[in-house]
Amino acid sequence: MTKIDQIETMILDIPTIRGHVLSMATMRTQTAVLVKIKFSDGSEGIGEGTTIGGLSYGPESPEGIQSAIDTYIAPALLGRNGDDVNGAIQLIDKLVKANRIAKTAIEIALWDGLGKRLGVPVSQLFGGAVHEKLPVAWTLASGNSDTDIAEALEMIETRRHNIFKLKIGKRSVREDVAHVARIKEAVGDAASVRVDVNTAWSLQDARWGLKGLQGAGCELVEQPVPARYRRAMAELTKGYEIAVMADEALNGPEDALEVASVRGADVFAVKIGQSGGLKRASEVIAIGEAAGLGLYAGTMLETGLSTAAALQLFSTVEDLAWGTELFGPLLLTEDILAKPIVYRDFCVEIPKGVGIGATLDTDKIDFFRRDGGRTMKA
Ligand code: MUC
Numbered sequence: 099m100t101k102i103d104q105i106e107t108m109i110l111d112i113p114t115i116r117g118h119v120l121s122m123a124t125m126r127t128q129t130a131v132l133v134k135i136k137f138s139d140g141s142e143g144i145g146e147g148t149t150i151g152g153l154s155y156g157p158e159s160p161e162g163i164q165s166a167i168d169t170y171i172a173p174a175l176l177g178r179n180g181d182d183v184n185g186a187i188q189l190i191d192k193l194v195k196a197n198r199i200a201k202t203a204i205e206i207a208l209w210d211g212l213g214k215r216l217g218v219p220v221s222q223l224f225g226g227a228v229h230e231k232l233p234v235a236w237t238l239a240s241g242n243s244d245t246d247i248a249e250a251l252e253m254i255e256t257r258r259h260n261i262f263k264l265k266i267g268k269r270s271v272r273e274d275v276a277h278v279a280r281i282k283e284a285v286g287d288a289a290s291v292r293v294d295v296n297t298a299w300s301l302q303d304a305r306w307g308l309k310g311l312q313g314a315g316c317e318l319v320e321q322p323v324p325a326r327y328r329r330a331m332a333e334l335t336k337g338y339e340i341a342v343m344a345d346e347a348l349n350g351p352e353d354a355l356e357v358a359s360v361r362g363a364d365v366f367a368v369k370i371g372q373s374g375g376l377k378r379a380s381e382v383i384a385i386g387e388a389a390g391l392g393l394y395a396g397t398m399l400e401t402g403l404s405t406a407a408a409l410q411l412f413s414t415v416e417d418l419a420w421g422t423e424l425f426g427p428l429l430l431t432e433d434i435l436a437k438p439i440v441y442r443d444f445c446v447e448i449p450k451g452v453g454i455g456a457t458l459d460t461d462k463i464d465f466f467r468r469d470g471g472r473t474m475k476a
């Protein structure tokens with residue numbers, strides 16, 4: 099039996115290439131919780147759990163993620179069979195409620211270790227990849243319309259992105275709609291323009307907002323109202339042609355089932371961290387597919403590590419009608435992978451190799467690492 103011998107956690111703080119202005123926070127740094135698992139046969143697995151803007155996006159903070167792993171998850175896993183990933187997922191679900199991002203970090207490291215020991219990519223453990231690359235969006239969120247337009251035109255010119263998600267919800271609805279209309283006019287038919295409100299609107303705001311956005315040629319609006327407003331999401335989904343996407347409302351398969359049953363979205367933004375890991379994300383995907391909804395691979399602006407893990411899973415999905423936004427590493431000043439993920443021709447390429455297909459650059463890890471990491475041994 100290959101035992102789980104050691105679990106190490108650490109927090110990295112990595113600067114972003116520019117301020118990333120969201121309705122609830124402005125990011126200048128991204129903070130990632132890394133997990134390294136050592137197994138008794140000498141193999142290793144790596145994982146990541148990352149959120150956005152401290153506690154302003156969701157209920158888990160980086161420090162909370164690390165503490166949940168160190169205090170409750172790692173002690174339960176040490177000494178167990180490392181190949182028994184499903185057993186580990188089931189045990190953790192019994193011992194720890196919610197804390198989905200912490201569970202994801204551990205689970206990625208377990209899948210990575212298993213893939214490496216078997217000599218296969220993690221996509222193979224989910225039945226095999228059906229895509230070698232996937233379309234990838236970029237988020238325009240500098241906080242300034244002119245800067246966003248210049249950024250968008252450069253991305254189109256260099257063939258890096260032709261799908262743009264605009265972060266809105268901080269200004270008035272009227273100002274936001276004007277901002278989106280200016281950007282759509284500047285890029286024309288060369289790009290798809292979508293927005294993410296990150297829950298900032300009331301239902302009344304959203305009715306005005308969706309009407310204006312639709313008129314401006316915006317194709318999709320992500321989580322316009324708070325996550326718990328399922329009926330409001332259903333009204334907006336039914337009332338407008340513009341696609342409505344659920345993000346914050348989707349915390350695992352149970353939420354997915356509820357949102358699908360009230361038709362509270364046209365599209366699911368599936369995030370591995372928010373779902374509670376690759377396995378739970380695959381269940382969210384299955385529910386979305388069964389309900390006939392569109393699928394989109396979302397991000398918590400993770401580093402290359404978790405982005406690689408997400409790509410392993412999403413490469414196995416038949417139809418991602420709305421593509422992906424798995425661009426996290428591009429928002430950071432430095433990539434922490436020895437071999438960065440490749441972005442070209444408006445797509446992100448699925449990393450090759452065993453496990454999640456990612457190797458850490460140890461110098462960069464040492465550089466960005468916050469003091470106070472912990473190592474737990476069996
Ligand atoms: C979110 O809410 O979707 C994804 C892209 C981005 O810029 O922020 C995120 C979070």
Ligand code: MG
Pocket residue numbers: 294296320321345346367
């Ligand atoms: Mg979102």
